[in-house]
Amino acid sequence: MQQIIPAITLEIAVLILGLLMLFAEAFSKTADRSHMARYAIAVLLALIGFSFFTTPPPANPAPGSMWDFYAVDATAMFFKRIALATTAIVLVMALEYRSVLSKFIPGTEEGRGTGEFYSLPVFICAGLMFMASAVDFILIFVALELVTIGFYVLVAYMRKHAQSLEAGVKYLILGALSTGFLVYGITWIFGLSGHTHLDKVRATLVAGFAAGGPLVGNEHALLFGIMLVLIALGFKIAAAPFQLWVPDVYQGAPTPVTAFLSVGSKAAGFIVLVRVLEVFLAVPAVRGKVIAVLVLLAILTLLYGNLTAMPQDNLKRLFAYSSIAHAGYLLIACAALSADPFGAKEAISFYLAGYLVMTLLSFLVLITVARQSRGDDIRHFAGLGKRNPFLAFAMTVAIASLAGIPLTAGFLGKFLVFKSAVAAGQYALIAVGILGVGAGFYYYIKVIAAMYWDEPTDKTEITVGPLTRLFVGGLVALVFVLGIWPAPILNQLSERPISAVAHK
Amino acid sequence: MTVLNFIVLLPILNAIAIACGAPARKSALLSAWTQLALTIVAMVGYRGGFAYGSTWAVAPEWGLNLTFGVDGLALVMLLLTAIVTVAAVWVTPKIEKRENLFYACVLLISGGAAGAFASVDMFFFYAFHELALIPTFLLIGIWGQGERQVAAWKITIYLAVGSMILLVGLAKLYLAFPEGARTFDMIEMTKARHLIPAAEQGGIYIWLLVGFGVLISLFPFHSWAAPAYAAAPTPAAMLHAGVLKKFGLYGLIRIAVPMLPEGAKVWMNLLLVLLVANILYIGLVTIAQKKLDWMLGYSSVMHMGYIFLGIAAGNAIGITGASLLMLGHGLSIAALFAMCGYLRQTSPSLAFTSLGGIAKKAPFLGYAFGMAAFASIGLPGFANFASEAMVFFGAFKAGPAATLDFSSIQIATVCGLWGVVISAVYMLRAYRQIFQGEPQANVATFKDPACSVKWSVILLLAALMVGGLWPKSMLNFIQPSVEALIGK
Numbered sequence: 007m008q009q010i011i012p013a014i015t016l017e018i019a020v021l022i023l024g025l026l027m028l029f030a031e032a033f034s035k036t037a038d039r040s041h042m043a044r045y046a047i048a049v050l051l052a053l054i055g056f057s058f059f060t061t062p063p064p065a066n067p068a069p070g071s072m073w074d075f076y077a078v079d080a081t082a083m084f085f086k087r088i089a090l091a092t093t094a095i096v097l098v099m100a101l102e103y104r105s106v107l108s109k110f111i112p113g114t115e116e117g118r119g120t121g122e123f124y125s126l127p128v129f130i131c132a133g134l135m136f137m138a139s140a141v142d143f144i145l146i147f148v149a150l151e152l153v154t155i156g157f158y159v160l161v162a163y164m165r166k167h168a169q170s171l172e173a174g175v176k177y178l179i180l181g182a183l184s185t186g187f188l189v190y191g192i193t194w195i196f197g198l199s200g201h202t203h204l205d206k207v208r209a210t211l212v213a214g215f216a217a218g219g220p221l222v223g224n225e226h227a228l229l230f231g232i233m234l235v236l237i238a239l240g241f242k243i244a245a246a247p248f249q250l251w252v253p254d255v256y257q258g259a260p261t262p263v264t265a266f267l268s269v270g271s272k273a274a275g276f277i278v279l280v281r282v283l284e285v286f287l288a289v290p291a292v293r294g295k296v297i298a299v300l301v302l303l304a305i306l307t308l309l310y311g312n313l314t315a316m317p318q319d320n321l322k323r324l325f326a327y328s329s330i331a332h333a334g335y336l337l338i339a340c341a342a343l344s345a346d347p348f349g350a351k352e353a354i355s356f357y358l359a360g361y362l363v364m365t366l367l368s369f370l371v372l373i374t375v376a377r378q379s380r381g382d383d384i385r386h387f388a389g390l391g392k393r394n395p396f397l398a399f400a401m402t403v404a405i406a407s408l409a410g411i412p413l414t415a416g417f418l419g420k421f422l423v424f425k426s427a428v429a430a431g432q433y434a435l436i437a438v439g440i441l442g443v444g445a446g447f448y449y450y451i452k453v454i455a456a457m458y459w460d461e462p463t464d465k466t467e468i469t470v471g472p473l474t475r476l477f478v479g480g481l482v483a484l485v486f487v488l489g490i491w492p493a494p495i496l497n498q499l500s501e502r503p504i505s506a507v508a509h510k
Numbered sequence: 511m512t513v514l515n516f517i518v519l520l521p522i523l524n525a526i527a528i529a530c531g532a533p534a535r536k537s538a539l540l541s542a543w544t545q546l547a548l549t550i551v552a553m554v555g556y557r558g559g560f561a562y563g564s565t566w567a568v569a570p571e572w573g574l575n576l577t578f579g580v581d582g583l584a585l586v587m588l589l590l591t592a593i594v595t596v597a598a599v600w601v602t603p604k605i606e607k608r609e610n611l612f613y614a615c616v617l618l619i620s621g622g623a624a625g626a627f628a629s630v631d632m633f634f635f636y637a638f639h640e641l642a643l644i645p646t647f648l649l650i651g652i653w654g655q656g657e658r659q660v661a662a663w664k665i666t667i668y669l670a671v672g673s674m675i676l677l678v679g680l681a682k683l684y685l686a687f688p689e690g691a692r693t694f695d696m697i698e699m700t701k702a703r704h705l706i707p708a709a710e711q712g713g714i715y716i717w718l719l720v721g722f723g724v725l726i727s728l729f730p731f732h733s734w735a736a737p738a739y740a741a742a743p744t745p746a747a748m749l750h751a752g753v754l755k756k757f758g759l760y761g762l763i764r765i766a767v768p769m770l771p772e773g774a775k776v777w778m779n780l781l782l783v784l785l786v787a788n789i790l791y792i793g794l795v796t797i798a799q800k801k802l803d804w805m806l807g808y809s810s811v812m813h814m815g816y817i818f819l820g821i822a823a824g825n826a827i828g829i830t831g832a833s834l835l836m837l838g839h840g841l842s843i844a845a846l847f848a849m850c851g852y853l854r855q856t857s858p859s860l861a862f863t864s865l866g867g868i869a870k871k872a873p874f875l876g877y878a879f880g881m882a883a884f885a886s887i888g889l890p891g892f893a894n895f896a897s898e899a900m901v902f903f904g905a906f907k908a909g910p911a912a913t914l915d916f917s918s919i920q921i922a923t924v925c926g927l928w929g930v931v932i933s934a935v936y937m938l939r940a941y942r943q944i945f946q947g948e949p950q951a952n953v954a955t956f957k958d959p960a961c962s963v964k965w966s967v968i969l970l971l972a973a974l975m976v977g978g979l980w981p982k983s984m985l986n987f988i989q990p991s992v993e994a995l996i997g998k
Contacts, residue, residue: 411644412637412638413637413641417637421633424674424677424681425684428681439674441671443674447670448663451647454647455647455659455662458648458651459648459652459659490576491568493569493570496569
């Protein structure tokens with residue numbers, strides 16, 4: 007394959023796309039902005055194609071260059087593609103959602119004022135892509151903020167809708183708090199190691215805490231810093247006990263934003279979590295305690311997410327709680343990270359890829375159905391099997407995958423997670439995980455029961471636009487392809503890094 | 511593409527076609543008969559070892575491939591699947607609501623079972639079985655009767671959790687092989703079984719036993735079975751009790767017995783206690799039932815105990831008997847559920863007290879039910895007799911010979927033999943109350959079933975008698991495979 011494009015070009019292209027969209031929003035004469043989203047979808051999909059032609063980083067980068075904080079390896083490229091694909095699908099959802107949106111924003115004409123709703127996800131996408139490559143605490147922080155600030159606006163986008171505003175305020179306050187934790191934690195780690203580059207931090211800490219090293223005796227300081235960072239990331243990935251914002255924000259935010267939050271924000275959190283854990287777990291002096299914290303987080307998250315999802319009857323809220331549960335499964339793999347480094351990383355990456363596909367699929371169906379049934383409770387899905395068999399089947403596939411039924415992407419992800427937990431000997435986590443799967447079957451299949459067992463209350467047929475139909479069909483196919491033939495994804499993850507990360 | 515690929519693909523593709531709007535009953539019948547014909551072709555052409563292999567790479571670096579291939583044992587299970595599928599589709603009465611979805615679900619269950627039995631790869635062996643989970647949920651929930659929704663939830667969650675436990679067990683087994691020798695290919699795993707450290711086998715075996723045990727309704731994980739079968743529409747009950755439940759037993763024979771002999775020793779006494787509870791305790795529960803469908807559900811749980819006994823014996827004759835009993839039990843319970851379903855359509859209640867004297871009104875049903883009941887008890891002339899005899903001989907032989915002290919498995923065998931008496935008690939009592947005596951008022955208009963039901967029951971009974979009068983026809987397939995599996 008010809009490698010001609012520097013990887014950073016991708017991020018730059020996405021940023022330029024976002025800026026152009028802002029200009030278009032400001033100067034375009036027509037009220038309808040939907041064409042902006044269509045162009046953006048095309049560009050983002052094209053960029054996924056271009057991402058296969060990126061050049062490797064230089065073998066010996068000059069000190070002080072970009073490569074001090076920016077790395078390009080297989081995992082980074084994989085997550086960049088995930089970010090691009092997610093954003094494209096979120097824009098499809100936004101198009102589907104625009105009639106609901108324009109009801110809740112000021113303006114008299116249909117479509118007026120929706121431009122930012124299409125351009126902000128593009129900026130968030132750039133943040134996610136930077137984060138995939140970030141190997142320095144400063145870039146991690148900046149990228150994370152680019153993502154989070156975009157979400158602050160998007161969550162509260164429906165300015166005439168009280169729930170959306172409430173969600174926005176909650177997300178803003180708790181988000182800002184977690185940012186504070188992150189910066190403070192980074193400060194402590196910087197104070198101990200004198201570096202912000204992750205590899206240098208690791209090298210300094212490992213040497214410093216070795217027997218007779220200069221840092222021996224400062225374990226508590228390091229642990230304090232680590233805990234602060236973990237708390238901040240706990241907010242981002244919605245791990246219990248830092249999950250309190252999730253249900254209200256997910257339910258209140260515009261549905262495409264909810265989907266983006268549950269996929270993009272979670273993926274971002276886990277990329278960063280894996281990167282920093284690789285540093286923390288390398289220090290033998292604190293390894294045991296960090297693993298213990300991760301196990302505890304995973305158990306709490308699994309129990310909380312799964313058990314609270316069971317009584318929900320609003321579908322968005324149900325997905326909110328279930329997304330907490332999925333963070334729990336991912337944390338199982340995080341806890342296995344030091345015992346089974348390759349397997350656990352593979353499990354996290356694959357789980358995230360599968361999670362993305364099935365979550366976006368379920369939200370795409372949710373938006374289409376909710377708009378035409380005027381509500382997003384489970385009862386609005388009653389009899390969907392009769393009203394629109396295609397959407398009902400797509401939702402069934404998404405649900406089957408979320409619940410973890412074999413031959414779907416979600417099952418393979420769960421299998422990899424459990425496999426790495428077995429390899430790490432984490433049987434307490436396995437037991438809680440199995441309980442969680444059992445609970446998950448209950449609340450997920452509730453949706454299938456509503457769609458097929460119940461009679462529809464509203465017998466009008468539900469129509470699906472061509473673009474949505476195309477993406478729903480594609481995602482259904484992808485759920486099965488990932489579940490039956492994961493080789494392409496696994497090859498992307500296990501292929502040799504495009505080049506070694508700088509300063510190895 | 512081999513004939514085996516078609517056997518697996520046919521029901522699945524047909525299910526998709528029916529879901530998309532093909533004429534439901536006609537396509538389903540055509541698919542089921544073709545599946546049976548192809549299976550017989552495959553059996554006729556079988557020449558030993560693993561045949562009809564085909565493989566597609568999925569994740570070669572883990573040793574994970576979509577590999578199909580069958581030995582004699584798997585072929586017999588495929589035959590069971592095909593026969594029961596034909597009968598299940600054939601007996602189905604007119605479906606009033608959403609006929610296409612109904613037949614698609616039935617065929618998916620059949621396709622899942624066929625895929626599992628035809629898989630050589632452990633991962634897909636597991637995955638195909640789960641294909642039946644959602645269709646079962648829909649079948650019971652939409653077309654079932656009685657407390658169908660409760661039963662549907664219960665079976666789905668129970669089996670899902672059981673499968674998850676099983677999955678952990680399979681992952682443990684996979685990781686027990688040293689790095690480099692790890693594969694999901696069950697043939698390769700069996701060949702390399704000496705690489706599994708003896709000390710780890712017990713820890714793996716118990717996960718597999720519990721995981722498979724939930725799917726098989728091993729005591730005390732049996733409570734999903736009877737309510738689900740009582741609530742399920744007839745074809746779903748036939749396929750689930752007749753075929754799908756055999757997946758767990760087949761898995762134990764294919765995976766746990768050959769690969770984990772040391773693990774089996776560790777948990778032998780526990781397994782014996784549980785299987786005796788399956789036979790005696792569930793047997794007594796069965797006697798206490800007052801409705802035909804619940805009684806049949808419990809009887810199918812009870813008979814799993816015999817098959818477990820054969821597996822616990824671990825020798826060629828015991829496992830061969832267990833395998834043949836899987837066939838015999840599958841056919842006989844399917845026949846009983848088929849007739850039970852017909853009774854349900856025509857009679858307001860299945861309680862024994864509200865039925866009586868049906869044999870006078872419906873002589874065919876009287877004969878056929880009697881034969882199926884005899885088969886289920888284990889009377890000579892049916893496959894169940896031959897196989898139960900082998901199971902008991904095998905289990906008794908598994909203990910030390912020529913001492914006067916019985917070992918634990920011999921004691922279990924002695925206890926298990928009483929199960930035959932218990933079976934006779936409940937089956938004959940049910941037969942007397944339903945079919946004999948003077949016809950009660952509410953069965954006055956009762957008639958023999960239509961041709962489709964008659965012939966599908968005849969098909970099942972004929973297969974049972976072939977297995978019983980000429981067991982060699984099946985043992986020629988089963989025995990060499992079992993001997994190859996356990997390495998004798």
